[in-house]
Amino acid sequence: MPTLRFSRKRTSRVSSAIAAMHAAILIITFSALTLGCQGGGAKNLTVWTYDSFVSEWGPSAKLAELYAKKTGVAVEFVSKGDGGALLAELKNTGAKAEADIVIGLDNNTAPLALATGLFAPAKLPNLAKVDKKLIVDEKNRLVPYDYGDFAFIWDSESKITPPASLEDLTKPEYAKKVIIMDPRTSTPGLGLLAWTEAVYKDGWRDYWKRLAPSILAMTPGWDTGYGLFTKGEAPLVLSYSTSPAYHKAYENTERYKTLAFAEGHSAQVELAGILAASKRKKDAEKFLNFLLSEEAQALVPETQWMFPANAETTLPASFSVVPKGIVTLSASIADPVGDPDAAAAILSGSAR
Amino acid sequence: MKSGGRKLLLAMRFAALAIIFLPLGSFVISALAPYPANNAGLEPVGPGTGAARGAFSMAFHALLAPLASSQTVSALRFSLLQAAASTLLAVIIGLPGAYFVASYEFRGRKPFLSLAAVPFCLPPILVILAFILYYGKNGLFSKAIGAAGIAGAGGGFLYSFWGLVTVHAFYNFPIIIQNVGSVWGKLPKSREEAARTMGAGPFRAFAAGSLPQLLPSLLQSASLVFLFCFFSFTIVLVFGGLSGSTLEVGIYRAIRFTGNRQLALALAAVQTAIALIAAGGFESFSRKGAAVSKGFGAVAPRKRPKGATRTAIAAYELLTIVFFLGPLFALVAEAFTVRGSMAGAARFGFGNFTRLLGPGTPLVKALLNSLSLSGLAAILATLFGAALSAAEHYARSGRRSTWIALLPLAISPALVAAGLSALFGSGGRAVIVIGQLSIAWPFVARSMEASFGALERGKNEAARTLGASPRQAFLLADLPLVAPSLASAGAFAFSMTMGDANIPLLLGGGATETLPLLLYRLTSSYRFSEACAVGIILAIATSVVFFVKEGTNEPS
């Protein structure tokens, strides 16, 4: 067979192509090595939770470390995305979920979660130290581990006077000055919906109609909305009463202030529960109990930026900026499936 | 070669269809699977029971109700409206650029063409951050025009319908410049000149002579922009939230929040139907455009602009820098802005980066994860896309059409992710690779299609007459010619997968943290400046495509 030689000038095109192929080979080898490591085994106690819980700034790493030191049991935290995704994942996998514990549902998603029948009652001694108001389920299938009031945060460096009630927000001086979250895709949005339903009862739809002109943006999640707020897009944002503590702790500023409305606030109570299908219910119970202990609860404020459920936990200094004595309303959503859509539609309708 | 080529082509097509339809199929099954019609989280009915079939048909009928609901209709209307308006605006902004790039040789011409990679590579969250940092109330741009004494547009503009349309248009107009510009540059001027000699003024001559041939290319790029805007997700949610929501948002909510898979399926069906029309339009305009570019005739070489044209080009470049690159610059500035204490002013510093290199070194871990997973996905996507293109080219030399590569463009990403996690379970590393591979390979296939098409059969046949077997002819004659565009397509795929935040997010994140995921977690934890820092690293990683493109000198 005659050998063929095509004389090819080493053009820069070919050189770049060769460089790219070298890079490709490096990547493949590297990936092959790391792809194999899936890590973890069935022996660990598995906890399903949401993103910020497992992030470097969340409590999971410390909790696992403390618990391992105490009991020698390894706990693995797996994130399923954000809060809403957690519930959806549960509904999809049902009894086949490879988890023992779920951390991250809240009082608004609890009814749907409990209806799945996937959770088992837990006997937790530390539950006695939790404020009775926070208990969502008598059977203790879902127990509270932290809570926070939804509140509007005000930028004190803006030129507006802070509103004192939900109704105040509808005043013309606040037109396009409020950022809220979408009740269809975020728990703060749901919280606001529950809040308005608690305060206005059947008249909540009218309230949303009046609120519409004040809304600058309705973001899909808390993070985008709060990001817009800190960038100065609007002076008022729906968030948690504990948000200013972060700024106090990390930025040493008291610029952002929680507005306490006299009529009361709705709250988000975050819940954890043991899955009935778990094969390590006893171990799970022990861990959940640990979660409610002072030691574990002390981690909550400056990682979750929420109040610890265990009333006997000492709060860090940064929480001094959070107003005490916020009245927490008992708030729920009448129609969890239809109301969020209705609320969003009311806002869009008025925006035309 | 023919029968072997045919078999290879069929095998590749089968593989492509499998990649496309397996996740889709698994989702459809999970949606239509025996759940009672009012899916309020009740126990699923087990398969194999008599009630299963009844429940199945109930579920199917459950699809019809959402299809006709007012929500679906308004979501459809809004999706179409914003996509159409965005496309129109993108075309209006992009056409002058296409003209300049086609007819003139000026400084900055090549970078202009590379800008078209931005929409594919920058994740939407970065775009949002960048736009806020620049156009927001306290943004660089607003402050600048405020200092110049010009009244701002009003804080609410960004969050209105037209704000959304503007963001979309700015995000996508480089695509018009590149696609239309490259066709325009290859257009022979004789038809315009013929019209001139027959009495037509310059504009009339353009309309009669060049426009009919530009139109297919223009419509082709417009279809592509339409598809992107139609499927737009995060940007719509943030900037258009009040004026309406798109079908994709509806699907996302249905899958991830209400768990209503039937609704998701119904919405996706509507969405895909529209998208297929747009994709079909894209394909037919591509073919018409290809026929046009085969026409003969001398092409006038690009000239240096003079006088008024030079001013116009400079003005256009300036506008692009101010309005398009400005937000990206704001992103960079933010990453280096350290807010140690609010009492003092924000200062320049590397604090954001060093904090990320702190305990646990999340940045390094995320970077390595991204490089390995997305890198692997990109390599696989490149190999697969190129192989499919090659198979199409060699088996049916002459008529080339990787229409299969268009199908993924018409399917909702949320659906694909949900289907993938139903198949493989979420949270694994392999799923991320597969998911990202699915989004990248169609683009590789389409761009390689152009390169293979440009291969003159002559060289391959010359090799054959000299004694080469088909495989040798391919390796020695064709491959060296195609290799630079292969590298370029690979770099492009790499930028896409690195910048993709959707797949890891939609797959629920799991234990593997990639750069985009780190970005999202930062923004969920109040840490916005650090998020920008990660954004810069991400942007650098995705901009690798620019450098490789320069090296291979590929106008794509």
Added chain:
Amino acid sequence: MSHLEVSNLRFARDGFSVSVSLSLRKGQTGVLLGPSGCGKTTLLRCVAGLEHQDAGSILIEGKDIGALPPEKRNLGFVFQDLALFDHLTGRQNIAFGMKLRGIAAAESGTRIDALAKTLKIHGLLGRRPYAMSGGERQRLAFARAVAARPALLLMDEPLSSLDAPLRRELRAYLRSSLRAEGVTALHVTHDVEEALELGDAIFIMKDGRIVASGAPEEIWDNPPDAWCVGFLGLGALLPAGLVKDSAQAASLKRAGAGAQGPERLFVPNGCATLCGAAECGSAQGSQAFFRGEVADVIFLGDRRRTLVRLPAGSEAENDTLSVDVNADLPIAKGESVGVRIDLSRCRLLPANERADADRP
């Protein structure tokens, strides 16, 4: 008065320059003939207004159109790639210019039909150009250009993209159509045969200048220099010193008075004949004799072309002279032959560059 008058038209770009003056009478077809790159297309485009000349004037019927944009010059232009509008039908293509010039639909319709019938494309008027054959498209392009009765018709190598038989066929059409329309035309080509068939006046261009102009017969009889001879294929060029007899040399006609530089001996086609080697005597009267060897014989149908290599040691060493002989004359390669040249028709011409470099 001349219909078209181009005076001192100058155009210079990137080391390439054109400097030309020419004129055409009404109804005349002028042909710009020359090798690639000689500037003929540029000149044509300047006349059309598609390029801007640096200096000079272009007058049509006395009116200076040099400053007008193309659409106001009332011209017709047939492009090399025909530039037909693919999205319009044949009829619409032809009607395009007339519509722009405000000619009423009825009148233009009649004109289109008449033109189409003459050019035998009437049945194709409803088709799009891509559905027509090469020759049909050609005729359509021509019809479109002349439809509005332009003052001047410009054609830029319109037949160059066609194959040879079609080209010949269309040349005939073109010639008769040009006569019938009575339009003044300027036609650019590099094909000598085409120039001869179509041109009333031929302008030979080289390096941006017109080196010869006139009616075809004039140029054939009196080529100005050796380069033109080579380009037009008028005959053979041999070294001037080949003619040793001083009387004969003196009697040779010269062209190009005051010509500087080397000269070549121009032997027109047909002036050289073969004779037996023995018959080669010394030069006498107007006959010159040379000996040589047949290097090759090429059968051309009705004749044979023999390439005779002139003897070594002479100034024409290794020059070959091509002599056409009767087809039935037996001649073989390698034979020694004699060549008889009728000097009365030969001439000495200025060399003006190596002939073979410019041979088309």
